[in-house]
Amino acid sequence: MSRLKKLWRLLPLLAVMTFLLTGCGDPTLSALQPKGPVASEQLFLMKLSLFIMVFVVIVVFAIYVYVLIRFRKREGDNSIPKQVEGSHVLEIIWTVVPILLLLVLAVPTVSYTFKHSTNYNKDKAAVHVKVTAHQFWWQFEYPDLGIATAQQLVVPKDKIIAFELISADVSHAFWVPSLGGKVDTNPGISNTLYLQADEIATFQGRCTELCGASHALMNFTVESKSQADFDSWVAKMKAPATVPATAQKGEELFKENCMSCHAVTANGPGVAPNLKGFADRDTLAGILEHTPEKMALWIHNPQEQKPGNKMPAFGKSAGGKLDDAQINDIVQYLQTLK
Ligand SMILES: [Cu+2]
Numbered sequence: 001m002s003r004l005k006k007l008w009r010l011l012p013l014l015a016v017m018t019f020l021l022t023g024c025g026d027p028t029l030s031a032l033q034p035k036g037p038v039a040s041e042q043l044f045l046m047k048l049s050l051f052i053m054v055f056v057v058i059v060v061f062a063i064y065v066y067v068l069i070r071f072r073k074r075e076g077d078n079s080i081p082k083q084v085e086g087s088h089v090l091e092i093i094w095t096v097v098p099i100l101l102l103l104v105l106a107v108p109t110v111s112y113t114f115k116h117s118t119n120y121n122k123d124k125a126a127v128h129v130k131v132t133a134h135q136f137w138w139q140f141e142y143p144d145l146g147i148a149t150a151q152q153l154v155v156p157k158d159k160i161i162a163f164e165l166i167s168a169d170v171s172h173a174f175w176v177p178s179l180g181g182k183v184d185t186n187p188g189i190s191n192t193l194y195l196q197a198d199e200i201a202t203f204q205g206r207c208t209e210l211c212g213a214s215h216a217l218m219n220f221t222v223e224s225k226s227q228a229d230f231d232s233w234v235a236k237m238k239a240p241a242t243v244p245a246t247a248q249k250g251e252e253l254f255k256e257n258c259m260s261c262h263a264v265t266a267n268g269p270g271v272a273p274n275l276k277g278f279a280d281r282d283t284l285a286g287i288l289e290h291t292p293e294k295m296a297l298w299i300h301n302p303q304e305q306k307p308g309n310k311m312p313a314f315g316k317s318a319g320g321k322l323d324d325a326q327i328n329d330i331v332q333y334l335q336t337l338k
Pocket residue numbers: 133171172173207208209210211212215218
């Protein structure tokens with residue numbers, strides 16, 4: 001078989017690899033497509049170390065191949081090659097070159113590490129957000145603004161967002177690949193982090209510490225807005241909700257069944273996601289589509305959607321006490337929570 005034909009047989013493998021590797025680039029969930037200064041600087045460090053490593057591999061292999069060919073044993077040649085043991089010149093070269101490469105790597109790495117751990121939590125110009133991780137949802141409080149939301153963090157573009165991160169139960173980790181990070185959230189110890197978004201967009205976030213049955217479903221989103229849109233979002237969160245007459249039956253049922261955990265005011269107690277502004281969110285529980293059908297499915301039996309979460313089932317067939325009509329009334333009410 002000709003060499004070309006053999007190579008040809010590798011084509012399907014190459015095609016599969018291309019598909020797999022190009023799949024790594026969801027632009028809302030990729031550290032390789034940074035959308036803010038912290039993520040860009042972290043990507044720069046990744047590239048720098050990668051380039052240095054590739055450079056070393058290429059140089060070492062080139063010398064290796066050259067020496068193999070140039071100094072190979074030729075037929076009839078029985079002479080002993082020149083001995084270089086203890087050569088000062090060689091030893092200095094292979095000591096100094098790695099030291100220089102490590103310095104090139106170390107100086108920006110150390111300086112960015114210190115820069116990225118700057119604590120902006122006392123900075124008046126930054127937006128302060130207290131993140132509390134729960135099995136399996138994220139609570140975002142804005143202590144200076146007196147509001148709280150869940151699953152969908154809203155931030156103004158081009159502003160430093162100073163986070164204080166903590167966990168209400170086990171260890172989790174907070175990561176928004178497009179903006180930078182990540183950092184652990186631990187019970188009893190608060191960590192800090194700052195991020196900034198350069199674009200008006202929605203980014204995805206993940207929990208990156210195995211924290212229980214639904215760890216892989218503990219997703220959240222980050223929505224960056226212009227300062228004006230952010231301000232009007234804050235005003236909306238603070239404004240009291242108006243419930244239209246069509247949703248009053250749902251409101252009654254909500255007060256009876258859900259109010260013990262969920263708030264619908266600017267700021268909630270934090271046992272469960274604050275549902276003020278819920279109607280304007282893009283996701284439900286961080287993982288489901290924000291549609292009336294999925295809301296009914298969630299209320300019917302949240303355990304089916306997110307095993308092990310702390311919300312009980314309400315649907316009659318799942319052991320709860322609400323029938324489908326009642327659940328639909330509640331869903332109608334939820335959709336008015338602007
Ligand atoms: Cu988690």
